[in-house]
Amino acid sequence: MDEGRLKTKGTGIPTRGARSLGEALAQCQRLGMRLSRQRRFILELLWETGEHLSAKEIYDRLRQGGKDIGHTSVYQNLDALAANGIVERLDRADGCLYGSISDWHSHVRCEDTGRIFDVLDAVLPPDLVARVEAQTHTQIYGYRIEFLATEKLPEQ
């Protein structure tokens, strides 16, 4: 099962997203999305870094890497990729971040570095989920956990 998504309920949520650059490219093709060079640049960068980056950071890194891509093109491609479930979009108070893994997963957010790490196998005990459902009179079909962290100090 996809981590964080409960198996029992039919929810119409898209199936498992890509777990590699190759899968992401294949997903684009399946959806009939044109694989322009610019679109490839963005996907390659996200899969290479494994980081969650803002559109500006993506633009800056591609330009630093000598890629010929415009500001508008970065924004438009990120919009299209996120809207089609090819990349992850995290809405933050200070803007959007984009990541390579598009389906349900959890995150560790390091307050010291600002980095966000993907966690693909965070699974809550079913009795906890059942208790929360009972308390809130809802039917839970998934969850995402945000772990808050600081940098681990080297042991003396």
Ligand SMILES: [Zn+2]
């Ligand atoms: Zn993520």
